[in-house]
Amino acid sequence: MRAVDQAWFAIRPLDPADAQAVCRVHHAAVAALANDGLHTPAQLSLWAAGMRPEVITQRLPAEGARGLVAQAAGEVIGFGVLLEAEIRALYVDVRWQGRGAGRGLLLALEALIAEAGHTRLTLNSSLNARRFYQAMGYNALREAVFPLGENEAMRCVVMEKRLREQPLSAL
Numbered sequence: 001m002r003a004v005d006q007a008w009f010a011i012r013p014l015d016p017a018d019a020q021a022v023c024r025v026h027h028a029a030v031a032a033l034a035n036d037g038l039h040t041p042a043q044l045s046l047w048a049a050g051m052r053p054e055v056i057t058q059r060l061p062a063e064g065a066r067g068l069v070a071q072a073a074g075e076v077i078g079f080g081v082l083l084e085a086e087i088r089a090l091y092v093d094v095r096w097q098g099r100g101a102g103r104g105l106l107l108a109l110e111a112l113i114a115e116a117g118h119t120r121l122t123l124n125s126s127l128n129a130r131r132f133y134q135a136m137g138y139n140a141l142r143e144a145v146f147p148l149g150e151n152e153a154m155r156c157v158v159m160e161k162r163l164r165e166q167p168l169s170a171l
């Protein structure tokens with residue numbers, strides 16, 4: 001795919017060399033949820049620990065997942081991952097949230113999924129992100145439990161969106 005230029009950030013494919021930067025974005029975004037009243041410290045700790053460089057360099061490619069990063073001023077400020085018709089991850093650096101990068105990444109992921117021929121996509125939304133996804137046209141299907149290791153889990157919401165063909169040039 002070609003990079004999608006936005007007003008202040010660009011979106012390009014995730015590269016293994018982004019692994020450290022992606023982990024930094026992920027860990028900071030999760031840490032920022034510390035006082036949201038929706039997650040316990042143990043949940044946040046295990047949630048953050050789930051993202052390690054080898055997840056980006058080895059596990060996700062082995063699963064066939066694809067990723068995108070948002071970059072501004074040479075810095076990775078957000079990323080997203082898809083697997084077939086599912087959004088597997090979407091995180092924006094806490095310093096850059098609320099400025100459209102999450103929207104841009106999600107639309108670019110949706111475009112890739114639509115280009116692969118899917119007409120419906122799903123994701124597990126953490127409770128904090130539910131209203132973001134609703135603002136992006138997703139419907140909540142049901143509550144679920146997302147496992148965090150062997151003895152911990154957190155509540156999430158299974159959400160879906162029906163897709164129309166959405167060429168990258170229209171983003």
Ligand SMILES: CC(C)(COP(=O)(O)OP(=O)(O)OC[C@H]1O[C@@H](n2cnc3c(N)ncnc32)[C@H](O)[C@@H]1OP(=O)(O)O)[C@@H](O)C(=O)NCCC(=O)NCCS
Pocket residue numbers: 029030089090091092093096097098099100101102103104124125126128129131132133135136
């Ligand atoms: C969820 C997340 C990716 C959103 O990224 P973002 O860059 O902050 O979102 P945007 O600025 O692109 O917002 C897009 C739209 O969603 C809305 N939105 C974003 N966060 C919202 C929230 N918490 N509640 C309600 N609406 C929200 C915005 O208002 C905007 O709608 P508008 O254009 O109608 O005003 C980001 O907040 C994040 O990384 N959160 C922590 C990690 C996380 O929970 N990821 C999801 C795991 S499932």
